[in-house]
Amino acid sequence: MTSFAPTAAEASRLVGSGERTVAELVEDSLDRAAASQPKLNAFTLLDRTHALTIARTQASDRPLSGATFAVKDLIDQEGLPNTCGGSFEPVFPTADAPVVARLIAAGAVPTGRTGLHEYAFGFDSENHWFGPVRNPWDTSLSVGGSSGGSAAAVAAGVCSFALGTDTGGSVRVPAALCGIFGLKVTHGRVPISGVYPLATSLDTVGPLARTVADIESIYRVIAGPDASDPWTVDRPIEEPVPAPPxxxxxxxxxxxxxxxxxxxxxxxxxxxxxxxxxxxxxxxxxxxxxxxxxxxxxGTPSGYWEVADVHRARLLATPEKYGPNVRDRLARTLTATGxxxxxxxxxxxxxxxxxxxxxxxxxxxxxxxxxxxxxxxxxxxxxxxxxxxxxxxxxxxxxxxxxxxxxxxxxxxxxxxxxxxxxxxxxxxxxxxxxxx
Known part of the structure; x- marks a missing residue:
């Protein structure tokens, strides 16, 4: 096992050439994740059986064959608990979110679910219920948020790439604080169905990776409309443009x-x-x-009104089920009027x-x-x-x-x-x- 996971491009080459199998690369990623967890606390769940079951079905000739990825713990994965970083009983989805399904169909394998700022409503990933995610560059530092675990896992070389969500910077901020690349897509370009909402008119799903080439290849796989998501736009994916001088x-x-x-x-x-x-x-x-x-x-009230709409009933009924920081911020959203x-x-x-x-x-x-x-x-x-x-x-x-x-x-x-x-x-x-x- 190398200290860093291969990039998605490297993994595809290794599997395509027969140097490594998909299962071997997934085993390595799982081992790295387990070893890093006491130091970084990047994951809320590592399910070896789930990951290896997918790995053993993957072909070697797909665009992302052998690439391993982490999934922010508010994006649905079939049969795995979706906690959203909160204390309520998790949901066990019956299907993968479209973004996850597309990546698996392209040959990639999800290896773990990553920590986040509770309900994605914040920028430090210092989670009241799961503990803080720590920065691989310096474990005394914040990873940012809300997709902090995804950024930490990629920056530490645990996996090839990760999925995050971005409603106000939640892919880009942790990518910046962890020294990696992060893409916030045009709203409507990537499906957000199967993702627990924060403010749907602002929510996006995007990749975090260690190279621009990986960001581009992941984007090509996850972009495009989906019938389950009315926000997506049926618009052709643009062709890559050669880098200009x-x-x-x-x-x-x-x-x-x-x-x-x-x-x-x-x-x-x-x-x-x-x-x-x-x-x-x-x-x-x-x-x-x-x-x-x-x-x-x-125009912050637009987002606040939508956040309040998602959380109002549970916040009023059981405020103690929210961490203090998020509870206080959510309470302020309730003042936003139509x-x-x-x-x-x-x-x-x-x-x-x-x-x-x-x-x-x-x-x-x-x-x-x-x-x-x-x-x-x-x-x-x-x-x-x-x-x-x-x-x-x-x-x-x-x-x-x-x-x-x-x-x-x-x-x-x-x-x-x-x-x-x-x-x-x-x-x-x-x-x-x-x-x-």
Whole structure:
């Protein structure tokens, strides 16, 4: 057993050449997961029998043959408990969610269910019921959330890739804090049926992986409409576009969305180093002044109203079944009114128009992935480069939540320009349906 799982591309090559069998690669992944669990607490469930049963049925000539993946514990897997990271009795689904079924059909094997911020409603994965997920780079640090276990499992090399969900940054934030790649797809591109909802008009499912090539191949498998999901759009999957020369690319830096004073000092330092590296490589960087593209204009009540709709009955009947942090946040969502929701939807449309305007002038928008890269487990405060001490939630989600509000694709990638651990990360935001660009 190697210390790191092969990437999806490597696994497919190993199985296709006959060097390894699917079952052998799955056994290795299960062993790595079990060995890592005391240190990282990335998993809520490891079911060796379930994984090996699937492995023994897999052919060697499928796109993802031999690739192992982890599944966020609010995405359905047939016969396995779906806890959503909460304390209520888990549901035992009778079928896989479409995204899981598509990956298995492509040859991949799910090896475990990963920890998360309770009900995906938060950004630190310090779960009251299951304990905190720990960062492979430094176990005193948060992995972010809410797909924290998925990010930790991939960053630690336990599996080839993982599935997460992203409603306000829950794929991109943990990918950034764990130094890996994470894709938030255009809303409606990947089915969300079989996924416990947070806010369905914002919810997406996306991959976390160690290479861009794996992200692309996983996206190709999971994208596309499904009859069980009215949110999905029947639109052809775009063909891959060859990487253009760097000196033909123009990226827009939106101001005041990007503001050094609202991020921590290490993020600001890494951000400017990344800009310098991109400019040196020939990328054209353009400042875009767009005052309406600011986190204060994200239309948060739209999401809060939907979250309240999901949890209201159980929260009012049995509040003690929620962890204190999530219970307090959920209680605040109950104040969102129908009028708030309609106002927020109108605001969301105006915000979408502004994004469309600025994206017409550049190839993509470029921002830091998060305003925080190092948050200590157990601490809720971070210090910004301005010297102000604030709750971590606003800076950590500063660059992610607004992308969900307008349904655009966002891609987080590590930018290890300063050699820090974990590395600072950047985000690219593109027009709708431009994932493979």
């Amino acid at each position: 760097l000196d033909t690319i123009t990226l827009g830096v939106p101001r005041p969305w990007v503001d050094d004073s609202r991020v921590t000092a290490d993020v600001a330092q890494g951000w400017h180093a990344a800009l310098d590296a991109l400019a040196h490589a020939g990328v054209t960087l353009v400042d875009i002044v767009a005052p309406s593209l600011a986190p204060t204009n994200t 009028a708030d929701y309609l106002t927020a939807l109108s605001q969301r449309r105006r915000l979408g128009d502004e994004f469309e305007r600025v994206l017409d002038t550049v190839d993509a928008l470029l921002t830091p992935a998060t305003g925080v890269i190092r948050k200590s487990i157990g601490s809720s405060e971070v210090t910004l480069s301005s010297g102000e001490t604030v709750h971590y939630r606003a800076p950590i989600a500063r660059f992610s939540a607004m992308v969900n509000e307008v349904g655009l694709p966002g891609f987080t990638l590590p930018a290890n320009v300063l050699g820090t651990s974990p590395p600072m990360a950047i985000q690219l935001v593109g027009p709708p349906w431009s994932e493979r660009r």
